[in-house]
Amino acid sequence: MGDAPPLARLLDARLVEEGAAALPGAGLPWLAERRKAAAERFRALGLPHRRLEAWKYTDLPRALKDRDYLPAQRQAPASLDAVPALTGDEPLARLVFVDGLYRAELSRAATGSGSLPDGVRLLPLAQALEREPGLLEGRLDALTGDADGADPQLALLALNAALLDDGLVLLVEPGVAVPGRIELVQLGGLGERPVFHAPRHLVVLGEGASATLVERILGVGPTGGLANAVTELRLGKGAALTHLRLQEANEAAIELATTFGALEAGARYEAFALTLGAALSRHEIDLTLDGEDAEVALNGAYLLRGRQHGDTTTRIVHRVPDTRASETYKGALDDEARAVFQGLILVERGAQKTDGRMLNKTLLLSDKAEVDSKPELEIYADDVQCAHGATAGEIDADALFYLRSRGLDQRRARALLIEAFLAEAIESLSDEGLREPLLARVRAWLQKAGEQDRNETEGGR
């Protein structure tokens, strides 16, 4: 069974030897209890391995073999320039974490600064556990709770529950619209030794509330860490959350993230994930639509090169009639990069009039790049509209020739076609202000590809 010596050691170090004293909320019996139970479960399950259907294409034990991680230290190196702005306008608030741990001096406008409206609580998880544990008690249960304990998919959730150290907590009261973006910035790679961290984020929107969360994962140093993040979303009736996730971890990092949650009637969750970084990443999204007229739109783009591996796995469960889900993930893979897309739309009995669409398209820019695409529909209702599709292929030779015949050189023509291909996904984002930074990243990636090509041809001459 996929045993994980480095992580087991880490568990021991944190939970047994130190007696969890170094973890936030150490004095809370309910949390200690949860940590212990979760640790036991993780030990029993081990790391998810390739014999599990959902992990068939991503070999996590192999990626972690011979790697050793230290717990993150709050006194990690502090010599940091200001976090680069994402767009011209400043976010309403920004919580910055270094190696997963909150850094007040880099953050701005948490609760109390006056820029957040009444009815909005925004604070780091560790701080909440220390100062206001009541805020989280019933809520973290939802995660670490007694769901079928044998489900091996829960291993990463259990690992996170055992070691959760910090994260973002956003609680919005019913009817409150958060009037600007909230940024969650994770900076990594700075220390000398690779660290493990277990971010735990919680977003709860009351009835009719709305918010925009921009999550940025940035590798600012070269050290390869391991993140095992969990984000929980609770969207009340008619609530709306826009969630942009930009993963730009460094090339040595391993980024594991699980987003799970539920939507009540009329709630809407719109997510866009841009995956650029990490040696290996897996972004798993697991949502249930619990109320009529609830809607999720999951979109994303992945651009990978070298030997990067990027896995996007989604599971949407339609529980009741009249719910909608649409997914479009597009990517471009160069060199020996590999992408995985697994999408499941599950329509439960009685969930009539479900509208579910899933599309995955990948451009293979090199003959050694590879994509494993598995969109799936599992339907137990009879009156539904569901469709899925997946394509993978090279750049259209006719389009390339057409552009070249108009004077564009090979490099420029390819870049234009790849950008157009990805832009189609990015333009699905309803917040237009967020499209430009995404397109800019796509262009920067293409520019780099162009430079590589140029060096190769020049070197070859």
Add this chain to the structure above:
Amino acid sequence: MSDSMLKIQNLHASVEGKPILRGIDLEIAAGEVHAIMGPNGSGKSTLSYVLSGREGYEITEGSVTYKGKDLLALEPEERAGEGLFLAFQYPVEIPGVPNTTFLREAVNAVREYRGEERYDALKFMKVLRARLKELGMSDEFLKRAVNVGFSGGEKKRNEVLQMACLEPSLALLDETDSGLDIDALKAVADGVNALRSPDRSFLLITHYQRLLGYIVPDKVHVLARGRIVESGGPELAEKLEAGGYAGYLDETEAA
């Protein structure tokens, strides 16, 4: 005799081992308009693709000299930079690329090749609007993705717009008149006639004598089974219109 624009000598080309062009000889002087007519499948489009540098054609024999240069040694984009333009028989759809972006990229790429300054967005729009006006085309063409959802005729007109923007020295028009309504045909012909000049040449591939009523060619050639089997003046087109290609097919069979 004015300068030679294009000189094709004994050009042979095959696709997947199958000979399509079987010894083409053709010379176009600067300022001249030539027309090529010929039965379906005779190799007209193949010739236009070979001249513009599309992959997949094996040149087994012969040479092409364009403005004194060995054309076949150039990349497609270099040929464009040197002033060669092909209006495609089947223009390609490019989803996600707005027509304006495409036109600007093309014009600037060619300008850069020629050592001219790139147009900024504003200047380019000015130039573009002027061309649109000359061709009697609406702005509608610009916002949409390149050729996506364009009608057959709109695609052809978009080719002419590109030609007008790129101001080529040698334009190959592969059945640009097919699928055009009468007004559009006139507009396209006007566009070509406006561009005619002593240092610009055209090769019109067409099935219809009608186009040649608007754009009077200096020479008309008949391409059949991969060879030019007859050349003449504009009256040759009229003869073909009346008599078809039956005679040429037999002739080339025997050769």
